[in-house]
Amino acid sequence: MSSAPFLFLSPALPSELLTYILNHHAHPTTLIICSSRLDFLTALADDVHQETVPAEDIIPAEQYTESGSPVDAQDTHDVIQEEIQIKQQHRLLSSPLYQVATSRHIRVIYIPTVTHLRAYLSVFSPDDSRIPQPPASFNPPGNYSPRIILYGFLDIHRDTSEWSAQGLGNSAATLVELGHRLSWQTIIIEPQRHNSLSSFEDILKEAVPFLSGGGRKLGPDPEEGGWTGRTVEVGRVMRRWFRFQRGLWDTTSEEDKEETHDMKA
Template sequence: MSSAPFVFLSPAFPSELLNYILDRHVYPTTLIICSSRQDFLATLANDVYQEITSPEEVAPVEQGAESPPPDAARNVHMVDEEQVRQKQRLLSSPLYQLATSRHTRVVYIPTVTHLRAYLAVFSPDDSKISTPPANFSASGRYPPHIILYGFLEMHRDTSEWSAQGLGNSTSTLIELGHRLQWQTIIVEPRKHNPPQPFEDVLKEAVPFLSGGGRRLGPDSEEGGWTGRTVEVGRVMKRWFHFQRGEWDTSLKDEEEHSENKG
């Protein structure tokens, strides 16, 4: 993955995000959850314990119906096995994982106003998280991170859901990243049903100004917003590089490999 200082990664489930942090733990990495603690833990529990259909549980193909291609079935099994492995890793609590979690700062911030205020005064020296033993973390291979989970989701359905509102919050975050010289990452929550492609997240329209657009009703044929709008991706690309997370790249590589074989 690129070492770009400001990265916007594809959406991830909570379990995928936590495994990503465990693999790259560098003190004093800070994870900012853009929601309440209760909401995040409920989502995490639902994600980790969600039942994944095994191959034996797949409904039989009706007589005369076309069977799925072998490569497609193999890809489904591969994804299922990887998801199970990652979730079992969180539940198993190995010693290194427990030790790492004790040295990772996690903050819950449920509103845009509180987020901007927190970022404006953020300092690693204020953390009560203890310093890990020498050579414990992945220092040298990765820089410290400040990771925001649910940055866009926090702004959505508020008066700050606009290019102006996102820009105001992002500029505060970028200033902090420059000041700390940390890698700054945004990850949005991935939804189970229906899953939203990364491209659709970036193509979502927002008004230019806070309060400058009006959401059209659900019965409107046009949908979206009144007034001038801009895509989220165009707003965020001023600061961020867009990349797929490791939770997506392994599947993407496998699909491309299957297509090349075909």
């Protein structure tokens, strides 16, 4: 992972987000989820369900004994059940010892509105956390710095009066100021959804009006209409503070997993 202090990473599924944090955690990392707890857990449950393999889709090859004759019905049933359990087990549900130990030392905050987000960031202090510090003997693999990670930064602004260059800029400035004050790496990750057609590039090219409340959408369908007045791409707004990269979950080869790739907005 790049040592850049302010990163805007490609969208991630809830399970990919949690796996990333568990594997790249350094106390006192804080995860801020920009939604209600119920909404996030619902999305996570749906994500895990989508990634498991339905039992009816698992058709094991016919099993034979050394003599070449098929195994009996009971043995075949046992093989099928074992294969189903293995293929249906999501990686987050396997709970290896390191994953369990790490999760106890991660601070998770749920914030559903822009107003609450800015207020929380402006007074944030790691000293206020009740999450215990890991024992001195606990040395996670890799050399990672503490991080503050926001999941759904853009989503929390969308469909509100703060969905503008001004609104995004005000929130981003508060976040960056906090990162500087703590000397922590600051990361934004947007939610990804199964079967979504929106790419990282699409998100960065999305248009927003310049001023909060300064534009409105035209057309019979407000969701599909265009903005009135001057607009600017999200990527141009966020590029002032953040470096765009693809996350480790968004790579295609083992070599890519060793580093993220720069994005151009």
